[in-house]
Amino acid sequence: MSSPTNAPKPQAFESGEQSDIGRNNIAAAYDAIAADYDAQLAPAHWIRERLWDNIDDIFPAKSRILDVTAGTGLDILHLIERRMSVIACDISPHMLDLLQRKHPDVRVVVSDFSHLALTGEFDGIISTFAGLNTSSNLRSFAEQAARLLRPGGILFIHLLNRWPVFDIIRRIVSLRWRDAWNTIMINPRKVSLGKVLVLHYLYSPKSLYCSVFARHFRLNRIEGYGCARPLHAKWGKAVDGLEKRLASRFPFHSTGIFFSLELIRV
Secondary structure, eight states, rough: OOOOOOOOOOSSSSSSOOOOOHHHHHHHHHHHGGGGGHHHHHHHHHHHHHHHHHHHSOOOOOOOOETTOOSSSHHHHHHHHOOEEEEEESSSSHHHHHHHHHHHTEEEOOTTTTSSSOOOOOEEEEEEEEGGGGSSSSSSHHHHHHHHEEEEEEEEEEEEEEEHHHHHHHHTTTTOOOHHHHHHHHHEEEEEEETTTEEEOOOHHHHHHIIIIHHHHEEEEEEEESSSSOOOGGGGGHHHHHHHHHTTTTTGSSSEEEEEEEEOOO
């Protein structure tokens, strides 16, 4: 994960859509880091393994799944191993090119998640590792997801958390006061993707659900990632048991570096 820099502080949920120019810049940023993307996320692979455990529990074999921020396809390849039918969408053509090199038979669609030019009915839609945080307004995505999911289908999304309480405490204890202050005060944050700074808009799980998704979805589960375990620390495995015990319990499920929402289409 990249370090944030100073940025203007907006409302939590803006009424307007981001410009096409802004979304094109995001696509270019992800294109630029595509070749190194898997390596950059390797230290957080323990989080991806937990995501896979959750996805495996939610979706049975042969489920029809749409990944709206598929990237280079790490989650897609796992779904294929689990005998699921998949479509991979991403705003970055270069990311999807790398996915197709890994698995040429995967259907890929270059698309922004807010404007999904797809038809059909899916059992599940997923997005992992903060792709949705690049949008200042997720209402359009919520509408798209509701249109594409069958009744009872599941939307599983994984985002950076606005209030990573344990991470803030760790920064204070280690005398990284400026980092702690920035984490508390700055939203959105500029995140470096290669040489491009991309704004990431941070959300809290319950307020995100109530403000954006409640119209079409029922909240089934919130889970935190990084509630007790630091993202990159080598000693993190020592607290993995505690991390898993806290992950879905109130209030800890809302205090991690990331959170996931499991939402059922009503």
